Amino acid sequence: MSSTVSTAPKKGSIDPATVIPTHRDLFYGGEWHAPASGRYVPTLNPGLNRQVGEAADADAADVDAAVKAAHAAYPAWRRMKPMERAAIMRRAATVLRDHAEELALIDAINTGNPVSEMISDANIAAASLDYFAGVVMELKGSTIPMGDDRLNYTLREPLGVVARIVAYNHPFMFVGAKIAAPLAAGNTVVMKSAEPAPLSGIRLAELIGPIFPPGVLNILSGGKECGQALTVHPLVKKITLIGSVPTGKAIMRSAADSLKPVLLELGGKNALIGFPDADVKALTDGLVRGMNFTWAGQSCGSTSRAFIHASIYDQVVEGAARLTCERHKPGMATDWSTTMGCVINQTQYDKIMKYILSGKEEGARLVIGGKHPDTEGLADGFFIEPTIFADVNADMTIAREEIFGPVLSMFKWEDEDELFEMVNRVELGLTASIWTRDLVTAHRAAQRVEAGYVWINDTSKHFLGAPFGGYKQSGIGREECFEELLEFSQIKNVNVNLAP
């Protein structure tokens, strides 16, 4: 099959009841394996709070077997010509595109995120495979001048077995996209999917596992025990996480024993800043988009703290409330017209509801939402109405902690120095969104904000090729760009004596 011809079905043509993958096991060494413990855990459709299947729960014995399979496959994969590796990755990208709707439906069922949005996740994963396949030849070394009697050069070599551990909010996008850079650089990969939503990772293994030589791509479902075993396994040469700050710290601590390098993409408590000269209509639109209400705010990059200048504050609060209610109505994720899903499980639902209660108790003004929707058919699912609090101050709990839910906090500001003191007070620094018509204000604000990824007069979008990652405790390292490829290589220097 050509690597570029797509045979994808037409949107809306797949029956959601048919998409759940047939396997439940662990994929490593090119084959399916039952978990050593025989343990399978139920997985839910959070929109219905109903079980949709079960998945193997990998433990340390499974991790050991998967890592050994990846280690055995490493020498041949590493020696394979880069363009041949790239061709295999492009074939995998095409298969993902062809199955985008099916994969989107699996994630919709298993996470409650609307299918209309999840379809782009499958395409983003495919684009990442294509992107890193396209830059394999750029993994270059350099020559260092040493005089006529010496040749000194560097080589960029892969690391070996790389373990990647991911979060639940975009299960397929993370499992599919995050294998790309390490594989392109010549490493083999053991991927651990997020335990609340393992099904699309299993389907990915069914679809593209066999495209790679056995052991090159290995996919495990499991929880903390599986993740921990990966962090301490001696044959794992780098460990990466997309997840929360506490998990990032735990991984760094346990990786320290074997001095494994880490790449961490962690939480956010991101600021959107509205200056007095901002285009109010565009800002309000950006404010609502930036919250990612579609997937119930469960996004590390959500701009969940909005700092709006006093001169436009009331207008923006009123506009954001109206626009949010017009655009986002909670509904079933498998319905193509749904504009907002639910949160992942009871634990997350309870946590968010607790934050909402604290907002009310600590004196913030609830503008919209704050409760489970009354809509018929949603009673059993983990739905929360899009919620906006106004008149939040920087000391409140909802102002300081990542909620990872559909809760927007709005602050009023007048003095720019005080503004940045409040914006930068939190220990997280992933994204920021700045709204102004003035170039000088925009670039000054971009410099003052302590965040790794800044939008000016925009929000929410990612750009493949542009480094994404956090300042402060939001992470270590950068992804979605050429630097991510370099993260999975190491430098060797070679010095040749030309006058022996």
Ligand SMILES: NC(=O)c1ccc[n+]([C@@H]2O[C@H](COP(=O)([O-])OP(=O)(O)OC[C@H]3O[C@@H](n4cnc5c(N)ncnc54)[C@H](O)[C@@H]3O)[C@@H](O)[C@H]2O)c1
């Ligand atoms: N920066 C980013 O790119 C990005 C993207 C998406 C989500 N996130 C963050 O992820 C969090 C939400 O996701 P979550 O609830 O799945 O996060 P989490 O930290 O609970 O879990 C993330 C992954 O780590 C695993 N894990 C948990 N404890 C572990 C341990 N001790 N050792 C090894 N692995 C362990 C989990 O099984 C899961 O696969 C939020 O904080 C969010 O901001 C960050």
